[in-house]
Amino acid sequence: MIALRKRVAFVIRGGRVIDPSNGVDRTADLFVQRGKIVGIDTAPPNFSADAEIDARGRIVCPGLVELSAHLREPGQEHKATIESETRAAAAGGITTLCCPPDTDPVIDTPAVVELIRQRTDQAGYSRVVTLGALTQGLGGERLSEAAALQQAGCCGLSNARRPMANSQVQRRAFEYAASFGATVFIHAEDHWLVNDGCAHEGAITTRMGLPAIPAAAETAAVARDLALVEHTGVRTHFCRLSTARAVQMVARAQHDGLPVTADVAIPYLFLTDMDLVGFNAQCHVQPPLRTIRDRDALRAGLARGTRSALCADHQPHEADAKLAPFPSTEPGISGLDTLLSLALRLIDENLLTLTDVIERLTIGPARILGLEAQGVGSLSVGKRADIVVIDPERPWRVAAETLRSAGQNTPFLGWELKGQVTHTLVGGKLVFQRDA
Amino acid sequence: MKSGSLQVDAHGRLRHFLSIEGLGHQLVTDILDTAESFSGVTEQTVKKVPLLRGKTIVNLFFEASTRTRTTFELAAKRLSADVLNINIDASSAIKGETLLDTLRNLEAMHIDMFVVRHGESGAAHFIARHVAPHISVINAGDGRHAHPTQAMLDMFTIRRVKGPEFGRLRVAIVGDILHSRVARSQIHALNILNTGEVRVVAPRTLTPADATTLGVHVFHNLEEGIKDVDVIMMLRLQRERMQGALLPSEHEYFRLFGLTQKRLDLAQPDVTVMHPGPINRGVEMDSQVADGPHSVILEQVTHGIAVRMAIMSMAMRQKVSTAEAGA
Numbered sequence: 001m002i003a004l005r006k007r008v009a010f011v012i013r014g015g016r017v018i019d020p021s022n023g024v025d026r027t028a029d030l031f032v033q034r035g036k037i038v039g040i041d042t043a044p045p046n047f048s049a050d051a052e053i054d055a056r057g058r059i060v061c062p063g064l065v066e067l068s069a070h071l072r073e074p075g076q077e078h079k080a081t082i083e084s085e086t087r088a089a090a091a092g093g094i095t096t097l098c099c100p101p102d103t104d105p106v107i108d109t110p111a112v113v114e115l116i117r118q119r120t121d122q123a124g125y126s127r128v129v130t131l132g133a134l135t136q137g138l139g140g141e142r143l144s145e146a147a148a149l150q151q152a153g154c155c156g157l158s159n160a161r162r163p164m165a166n167s168q169v170q171r172r173a174f175e176y177a178a179s180f181g182a183t184v185f186i187h188a189e190d191h192w193l194v195n196d197g198c199a200h201e202g203a204i205t206t207r208m209g210l211p212a213i214p215a216a217a218e219t220a221a222v223a224r225d226l227a228l229v230e231h232t233g234v235r236t237h238f239c240r241l242s243t244a245r246a247v248q249m250v251a252r253a254q255h256d257g258l259p260v261t262a263d264v265a266i267p268y269l270f271l272t273d274m275d276l277v278g279f280n281a282q283c284h285v286q287p288p289l290r291t292i293r294d295r296d297a298l299r300a301g302l303a304r305g306t307r308s309a310l311c312a313d314h315q316p317h318e319a320d321a322k323l324a325p326f327p328s329t330e331p332g333i334s335g336l337d338t339l340l341s342l343a344l345r346l347i348d349e350n351l352l353t354l355t356d357v358i359e360r361l362t363i364g365p366a367r368i369l370g371l372e373a374q375g376v377g378s379l380s381v382g383k384r385a386d387i388v389v390i391d392p393e394r395p396w397r398v399a400a401e402t403l404r405s406a407g408q409n410t411p412f413l414g415w416e417l418k419g420q421v422t423h424t425l426v427g428g429k430l431v432f433q434r435d436a
Numbered sequence: 437m438k439s440g441s442l443q444v445d446a447h448g449r450l451r452h453f454l455s456i457e458g459l460g461h462q463l464v465t466d467i468l469d470t471a472e473s474f475s476g477v478t479e480q481t482v483k484k485v486p487l488l489r490g491k492t493i494v495n496l497f498f499e500a501s502t503r504t505r506t507t508f509e510l511a512a513k514r515l516s517a518d519v520l521n522i523n524i525d526a527s528s529a530i531k532g533e534t535l536l537d538t539l540r541n542l543e544a545m546h547i548d549m550f551v552v553r554h555g556e557s558g559a560a561h562f563i564a565r566h567v568a569p570h571i572s573v574i575n576a577g578d579g580r581h582a583h584p585t586q587a588m589l590d591m592f593t594i595r596r597v598k599g600p601e602f603g604r605l606r607v608a609i610v611g612d613i614l615h616s617r618v619a620r621s622q623i624h625a626l627n628i629l630n631t632g633e634v635r636v637v638a639p640r641t642l643t644p645a646d647a648t649t650l651g652v653h654v655f656h657n658l659e660e661g662i663k664d665v666d667v668i669m670m671l672r673l674q675r676e677r678m679q680g681a682l683l684p685s686e687h688e689y690f691r692l693f694g695l696t697q698k699r700l701d702l703a704q705p706d707v708t709v710m711h712p713g714p715i716n717r718g719v720e721m722d723s724q725v726a727d728g729p730h731s732v733i734l735e736q737v738t739h740g741i742a743v744r745m746a747i748m749s750m751a752m753r754q755k756v757s758t759a760e761a762g763a
Binding site (some may be wrong): 201202203205206207208209210211212214278279320323324325326327328 | 442457534535536554556557558559561562566578579580581582617620644645646647649650
C-alpha cells in the first residue's frame, strides 16, 4: 500500500496513457514528483521513485473535471459536506470540481470563496473551484462585485437557477462581465414558463397530471440570451441543455462565431420523461428529463460537438428530500459516483470513442472553466499531476453500499456498470486507491 | 413501478385503488357489478352490511372537501366500519412534520385503510408505497392526476342509463381538462370500457399538451364537440383560472363553453348530462340544463355511495383473505 495524501515521487508504470489535449494515446510510464508531472516515457535525471503504481491493462488519463457539483457546504451540511463530496469525487476519478454559487451564504463575496478553499484544503481530496454570483445574493437585481470575485479565484459568474429580474439586468450583467473577460454560466430557463412545473410538458405530464415545463421555457431563454451575447460579446456557457431545439440553436450560434459553449449532464443521455411513470422522484430533475427525441439530439450534439462537455450535475440530497409526493420532492441527482462509468457506457453504445469520452470529461470542461493553462485536464510535463488510473472493464453494481457521496439519490440504483478508478492523484498526492 | 402492479396483487385483485390507468376491463366490470349489488343495500330501511365490522378507516384529507368525504364516510359506515375523519390543512401543517411522519403516527393506531385526498399528483401512490403492508389506500383525488372513485361512479351512472354497451356511445368531456383529475380518470375508464368515441372539449389554454395521446378527440368548439354525443360530462371550473391568464372571464367562458338548452339540442335526443359537482350555475351550465330531464347529476351522488362501498370492500376483501391464508 502506498501512503495516502503524501506528496511522494511516483512512477505510474505500463498504462495506456490517453491525453486528448496532447493527442497522446500509447503505452507509457508517467513520472510524478513534487506535485508535478516530471516525465512521460523517460524519467528525468536523478529521479528516484518512492512508490510505483502498476497500471498495466489500465487507462491513465488526466483527472476528470466536473462542471457542476453542489457540495452543500456552506449552508446545507445535512445533505453533504465539502469533505464527503470531495472524497467521493476522488473515488470517482474527478480531481477538479466546480461549485456553483447557490450556497448559503451565496458566493458573492471573496470571503465565501476563501471559506470553500480552506475547507477543501482541510479535506485534502479533490480540488474545488467556484463560480461567483452574477448578482448580489443571486437576487437578479444588483450586480455583484465581479472583479473582486474573479480576483479571488472564481472561474466565472452565474446566477445559478435563480431568475434575473428582467432583460435589462441580464444585458448589464453580460456587459460588465465582458469588461473583464469573465465567462457567464447560464441556466437557460424562462422563470415564468417554468412556473410551478416539475416535468417536461407532453404526453407524460398529461397522463400523470404533473405541473409541466414546456420546451419553450428553455428555447425562449436561449434565444434571448444568444441575442444578448451577440450584442455584448460576452463569453458564455450554457449549462445543462435539455432540448433538441436548444442544442441546435447553440450549435448555430457557434457556427456564426459567437463565443458560446454548452454542456450536457449525463442523466439526460440515458433517461427520458418516460422514466417518471410511477412517480419516480429520483427522476425529478431541473431542467426536466425530456423526450426520446431530445435525448437523442443531446447525444448527437455531444458526439458532434468539438467544444462540448459532459458533467454529472451533482446534487446530493438527504433521503427525506425525495420522500414526498413527486412535485414537492427536491430536484437533482447525486452523480459523482456514476459519472465515469456512465460515460464509458457511451462507448459500448457506439456514440463516442474512448478518447472522445476522456476529452469531454477532462480538457473539454477545463477549457470552459479557463483552467487549461494551469494544466488542468491534460498530462503535460511541468504541469500539475492530476491523474487517474482506470480499470475500464471492472464491473460494479450501483447500490447504496457502493456509493460514496453523502447523497444516495440516484435513478441508476441497480444498474450494472463497468469501469472503475483504481488510483487518483491530485497535485501529485494519492488521494484514492481502490483495494484490489 | 406501474400503478397497475402497485394497486393489483398477483391474482389480479385490488390491494389499493389509486388510479384507473392500468386496471383491466374485467376488474372495472367487477367493481361496477359489485356496486350494483350494494345499491340494493343503500335503498333498504336498514342500510348496513357487516362486511367491514371491526375495521378502522381513516379519511385523510389534505384538501378541503365536504361532498367526497361525506360519501366515503357513509360508504364506510354502511359497511359497518369505524370511520375517523382527519383534515390536515397542508398550509398550516406543523413545520417539519412530513407526510411520512403523519402516516407513521396513524399507522401506529392500527388503521386498516386510508382514504386520501391530497393536492399533489402522485400523493396516493407515494402513500401506498410507504404504508405498512396490511393497509389499503384509496385515492380520493390527488392533484391533477386521478380521482378514480369519481370516474367509477360516473361509469356506473352511464351503465345504468345507457346500458352496458359502451361501444355504441359517444361521450364528450367538457371544461378544464388541463387541471382535472376527474377528466383523466374518466378518460381512462371510458377507454377501458371500449367507449365508441371519447371527446374532450376545452379552449387551448385548458387542454393539456398532446391530449390525443390519452385516446381522445380534441375539440376547441363546444357546438362541434357535443354534436351527436350520447353523454356530456361537464367539469367544474375553478375560479382561480381567471387569475392565471388561462381565461378572460367567467362570462366569456359561459358564452363559449357553457351548456345551454339550445346547445344541448345538437347532441343526441336522449343525451345524458353529468357533472361531478358542485356546479357553478351560469358558468359551466344553465340551471335549466342542470335541473332538466337530461341531467343525472343527483343520481351520480347517490351512486357514489354504492360504488365506494364496492371499492372499499374489494380492497379489504383481499386483505381479509390474505390474513386468513396466513393463519
